[in-house]
Amino acid sequence: RKEVEQDPGPFNVPEGATVAFNCTYSNSASQSFFWYRQDCRKEPKLLMSVYSSGNEDGRFTAQLNRASQYISLLIRDSKLSDSATYLCAVDNAGNNRKLIWGLGTSLAVNP
Amino acid sequence: SAVISQKPSRDICQRGTSLTIQCQVDSQVTMMFWYRQQPGQSLTLIATANQGSEATYESGFVIDKFPISRPNLTFSTLTVSNMSPEDSSIYLCSVRQGINQPQHFGDGTRLSIL
Numbered sequence: 001r002k003e004v005e006q007d008p009g010p011f012n013v014p015e016g017a018t019v020a021f022n023c024t025y026s027n028s029a030s031q032s033f034f035w036y037r038q039d040c041r042k043e044p045k046l047l048m049s050v051y052s053s054g055n056e057d058g059r060f061t062a063q064l065n066r067a068s069q070y071i072s073l074l075i076r077d078s079k080l081s082d083s084a085t086y087l088c089a090v091d092n093a094g095n096n097r098k099l100i101w102g103l104g105t106s107l108a109v110n111p
Numbered sequence: 112s113a114v115i116s117q118k119p120s121r122d123i124c125q126r127g128t129s130l131t132i133q134c135q136v137d138s139q140v141t142m143m144f145w146y147r148q149q150p151g152q153s154l155t156l157i158a159t160a161n162q163g164s165e166a167t168y169e170s171g172f173v174i175d176k177f178p179i180s181r182p183n184l185t186f187s188t189l190t191v192s193n194m195s196p197e198d199s200s201i202y203l204c205s206v207r208q209g210i211n212q213p214q215h216f217g218d219g220t221r222l223s224i225l
Contacts, residue, residue, distance in 0.1 A: 043216035
């Protein structure tokens with residue numbers, strides 16, 4: 001099993017739709033979880049950290065499910081500008097808690 | 112978050128030559144990393160740049176090919192040596208302030224080898 005796994009997609013959704021991505025991780029001792037957004041040929045940018053209690057930022061909601069070892073990202077009322085690749089990052093639970101990156105989920109929001 | 116500046120932003124190089132990429136941060140950071148991302152692929156960690164000592168390389172990457180310097184807490188360089196077309200990629204500098212903190216990235220260096 002890979003350390004961090006994401007469905008590569010692509011997810012094609014119409015504007016206004018709600019879309020959710022999951023990211024599974026293999027190390028139950030991981031403590032830090034993040035979602036990033038990456039536009040084509042640009043650097044990844046932090047979208048949100050994922051806390052145990054879940055967190056929400058506008059149309060974006062991130063949740064952590066420790067029992068099943070996955071994090072999720074929910075995007076409500078999708079905009080054309082949400083089209084991007086969404087990467088999850090999970091720490092490796094080692095001494096340096098190095099981040100392990102998923103391959104990314106591609107989202108295309110269509111008019 | 113810290114402002115991370117990478118230079119050059121892009122370059123086209125001849126095979127067999129070397130290029131040094133600079134990463135400057137506007138504040139002191141605990142951890143600095145160098146990544147590579149080839150077209151359509153995910154991030155691949157090359158090494159962790161350690162201040163005042165040799166970098167820690169990931170499997171498949173060696174110091175002779177990718178020498179790294181980190182003379183202080185705000186600056187690092189990555190050299191891509193003896194380049195071949197397979198080294199064509201985006202190279203990204205990334206920083207992290209603590210073990211439970213997110214990472215932030217420079218805007219990358221787009222390298223093409225002819």
